[in-house]
Amino acid sequence: MDRRGNVFEVRAVGRVHSSRAEIVDDDWGEVEATISLLPPFEPESLAGLTEFSHLEVLYLFHEVDSASVCNGARHPRGRPDWPLVGIFAQRAKDRPNRLGLTTAELIGVEGTSIRLRGLDALDGTPVLDIKPYMEEFGPRTAVREPRWARELMADYF
Amino acid sequence: MDRRGNVFEVRAVGRVHSSRAEIVDDDWGEVEATISLLPPFEPESLAGLTEFSHLEVLYLFHEVDSASVCNGARHPRGRPDWPLVGIFAQRAKDRPNRLGLTTAELIGVEGTSIRLRGLDALDGTPVLDIKPYMEEFGPRTAVREPRWARELMADYF
Numbered sequence: 154m155d156r157r158g159n160v161f162e163v164r165a166v167g168r169v170h171s172s173r174a175e176i177v178d179d180d181w182g183e184v185e186a187t188i189s190l191l192p193p194f195e196p197e198s199l200a201g202l203t204e205f206s207h208l209e210v211l212y213l214f215h216e217v218d219s220a221s222v223c224n225g226a227r228h229p230r231g232r233p234d235w236p237l238v239g240i241f242a243q244r245a246k247d248r249p250n251r252l253g254l255t256t257a258e259l260i261g262v263e264g265t266s267i268r269l270r271g272l273d274a275l276d277g278t279p280v281l282d283i284k285p286y287m288e289e290f291g292p293r294t295a296v297r298e299p300r301w302a303r304e305l306m307a308d309y310f
Numbered sequence: 311m312d313r314r315g316n317v318f319e320v321r322a323v324g325r326v327h328s329s330r331a332e333i334v335d336d337d338w339g340e341v342e343a344t345i346s347l348l349p350p351f352e353p354e355s356l357a358g359l360t361e362f363s364h365l366e367v368l369y370l371f372h373e374v375d376s377a378s379v380c381n382g383a384r385h386p387r388g389r390p391d392w393p394l395v396g397i398f399a400q401r402a403k404d405r406p407n408r409l410g411l412t413t414a415e416l417i418g419v420e421g422t423s424i425r426l427r428g429l430d431a432l433d434g435t436p437v438l439d440i441k442p443y444m445e446e447f448g449p450r451t452a453v454r455e456p457r458w459a460r461e462l463m464a465d466y467f
Contacts, residue, residue: 159348159436161370163407165316166398182450191316194406197383201395206454211368211409213318226354238358241323241440244447249351250320252368252439254411256449271450279316282409283398288453289463290401292413293339293428296445297363306446 165279167191167267169212174276176216178230181273182310186257188272188280190265199262207286210272212253213279214246221247235301243302253278256286271310322436324348324424326369331433333373335387338430339467343414345429345437347422356419364443367429369410370436371403378404392458400459410435413443428467 171186188210190198202208223240227247240248253274260268267283274280328343345367347355359365380397384404397405410431417425424440431437 159322161320161322161436161438163318163320163409165318166406193381195382198381198396198398200383200399201393201456202399204454204456205399205459206452207449209411211411224350224355225352226357236358239355241355242357242359242362242442244441244444248439249323250438252320254366254368254439254441254447256447258449258451279318281407282405282411284401284411285399285455285459286449286453287401287455287459287463289460289466290411290413291448292364292415292443293467294415295363296443297361298442298444299358299361302362302442302444303446306444309446310450 163281165191165281166194167280169272169274169276169278169280171272171274171276176275179308182271184271185260186269186272186274188267188269188283194265196264199265199267202262202285203259205285206259207256208259208269209254209256209284209286210280211282212274213281214251214253215279216275217246217251222249222251223247224249229301229305320438322348322438323351324437326429326431326433326435326437328431328433333432336465339428341428342417343426343429343431345424345426345440351422353421356422356424359419359442360416362442363416364413365416365426366411366413366441366443367437368439369431370438371408371410372436373432374403374408379406379408380404381406386458386462
């Protein structure tokens with residue numbers, strides 16, 4: 154922690170093993186991946202996990218160079234036909250702290266390995282947290298999002 | 311980053327201002343809070359944000375002492391009538407990396423301040439990322455969760 158208390162250390166709790174080792178924009182929906190927990194985690198840290206159908210996985214976009222992080226606004230995917238939007242109004246990987254977040258379907262657990270479907274993280278990605286998806290944590294009122302987001306997401310999963 | 315490449319630094323991008331300054335378990339739904347971005351972030355980092363109805367906020371449970379973090383299994387809220395479940399099968403704050411994640415309703419943006427409803431973070435909480443909620447990033451198949459989770463969440467929001 155620095156003097157102003159704004160810097161924190163986080164540690165990978167696991168790593169992603171995926172057939173996707175290079176950056177790909179779309180078609181993540183059917184990709185299967187495994188998260189292998191690192192020491193000191195034992196199978197008990199996953200006790201009861203299979204009672205849930207989906208997990209939220211927080212991870213680090215570790216292949217993003219800190220020099221390419223955007224702190225301002227950019228066109229999603231660099232497409233000039235989509236609006237210039239702030240980095241906090243999009244989910245691009247080139248973002249402050251390089252944190253990724255995805256809801257993926259749980260296939261199964263074996264020891265300290267978690268098998269998932271639809272995790273958009275490359276092979277080797279450091280995992281920072283795993284949370285069970287609870288419907289109650291989702292939006293509790295009607296969802297609204299702009300057209301560019303619907304267009305971008307159309308082929309993503 | 312340490313030798314094994316498993317430790318990373320993250321930096322607060324903003325702080326939460328909330329009427330709730332002490333740990334409370336329930337009734338977060340109507341609580342309004344503001345996230346104030348820290349330098350170097352300018353209003354452009356939030357451009358287009360109000361096109362979205364909800365945000366996902368990643369934050370740090372900064373009041374959790376690292377000594378109280380659970381790496382194994384525990385009863386949610388210490389309740390023996392609920393099962394012993396792994397720390398990654400629950401959303402307790404006493405978790406590795408102390409990362410919190412909530413979907414909150416966006417009320418409005420003014421400069422570098424974001425007004426939200428239903429953010430379960432205490433006053434002063436460091437915010438690590440803000441992402442627009444996109445329906446497509448939610449579960450794409452039917453959601454299943456255990457009874458204890460439904461019971462725990464009944465009065466949460």
